[in-house]
Amino acid sequence: MMGSRGTSVVLSRAARMRQKLQSALEASALDIEDVSYQHAGHAAVKDNANETHFNIKVISPKFEGQSLVKRHRMVYDLLTDELNSGLHAISIVAKTPTESGS
């Protein structure tokens, strides 16, 4: 939970995730949708249903030549701190600019 996140007090998890993904992946598009409400009351999030589940759509040139598993691992690796501090699950769509047709 401790770390170098000096701004974590004021930033929402969604905003922190956006910063981390945007800068590391040089994303040309990044959608982060909080869907925690869909999972409120499920076994693992009894107490705190805030910012636990997200849908993430990210388009990044860094995914070029990477398998889906690797792309998802890249996203997970960037969000390790969040996963260790209450982020429970993310649904990931990870495409390259070419694949997204943009």
Added chain:
Amino acid sequence: MAAAAPSATALAGAALPLPLSARPQPARFSVALPRTAPPPPALRLRSVRRLAAAEGPPAGMKETLDKVVSAHKVVLFMKGTKDFPQCGFSHTVVQILRSLDVPFETLDVLANDALRQGLKDYSSWPTFPQLYIDGEFFGGCDITLEAYKSGELQETLEKAMCS
């Protein structure tokens, strides 16, 4: 890190009835149940016992998991059981595998914390479900669903079944 749970507790956990609130609608399973062969308990019990005894040295855990993932062609590490998934993502993957009529084994990571923590490192994957085909990590829910839609999952499974 969570300390390894006492083995008695971990084993009891595997057999505990689920909390009522977490049970899926019975209707959802009334069709699926009859066509499902009863899961052979051997893998589940043996591996849970071994893992509970492992008490977390990463080396032992890796060897154990090597055996677990290759003991069957298709192994799904999930939250809950085939018949009572405890999480929507795990439920989705179970439904996909059922629809493809492939035999698969499941292990409930909620019943064993050492297994749950160990797998995150072993797979370099922080969430569940985790699907293994032919001893290889295939993906989580998103990847499995996408591969199902594209036909890649069916292809991979066919290859695995023939190998």
